[in-house]
Amino acid sequence: VKAIECPRESDVLDAVASARWPHRVTQELADHVASCGICTDVVVVAEAMRSDHDAIWQQADIPSSGQVWWRAEMRARQEAIRQASRPITIAQGVAALVVLAFATVTGWFAWTWIAHQTPTFKFANVSAQALASPLAASLVVALCALVVIAPVALYLVLSDE
């Protein structure tokens, strides 16, 4: 079975960490490292890592603790408000749907009533001349505008921002 650790590993690590390696260690430890594959790897990796750690440590430009706390506080508040506002948005959506359904049902009943009152009325019978009259033209424009504006207005009411 191939060994994956050496009992002298911690001595070698101590020597590298305290900058005693390679000049201020006992000859016995130096001889051991020269003959042990595991400890040789430990020295190579630990030396490279330690020097890299020191260099990165100096480069670190971290924000102050006050700044980090303040940002976290702001973010927590915003998230809480967003979460608490969600039921209001849902209620508004439900209300808008109820109004829409009510308007549709009312429109349906109104249309059937009108059709019942004037059984001879048909769209096909309406002459082009009648539609060209100023009153009918403005009614058509108003209806078209309503069809375009209503969904936009609903979207604006229901959107969050």
Next chain:
Amino acid sequence: MFSRDVTFLDVERLNRVAAAAVETFQMDEDTFRAFYDRTARPVWAYLARITGDRSLADDLLQESYYRFLRAERSFTSESHRRNYLYRIATNLAHDRHRQTRGTVTVPVPAEHGPAALTDGHDVAADAERRTDLDRAMAQLKPRERELLWLAYAHGSSHEEIADSLGLRKASIKMLLFRARRRLAGILGAVTPNRAQS
């Protein structure tokens, strides 16, 4: 865009909600600031090395502390608390790695501060060694980078590494052995080439 009308009652309610959100932080401001001052620099160095990107490390540092503050956990010791912070940082780095998979990792640039010029070290040799390490680390898997950094740069014990990375303590020895072998192999292959050239 359009803003909804909000009543005074709504404002009052939302203010109360916002104030309560901060109360859910798992420590008060003074305790947090002391904890941050002790841990931020090593956590940033860890993130910078395992992601290979300084600006990403800045973002992940802020995010790590935020998630740490919002975590609903109790800690038995300072070490437990610190290891949990490292675990959050590690998971965030993994998430980012998954999102950007396929893109090339840019190593942390080797900068030389004034301290490096005055402490008597051979600056050129240090720079060469760090460039070699940058390249070697870029060839390792994220998990290997994390293990090696925690063990050899941070000086963590196997138990602390297991706690920080969410691994079993028994597996650390083998994983560390393999990662170390791999890095030493890459560094060993780079150094003789440099010596010859």
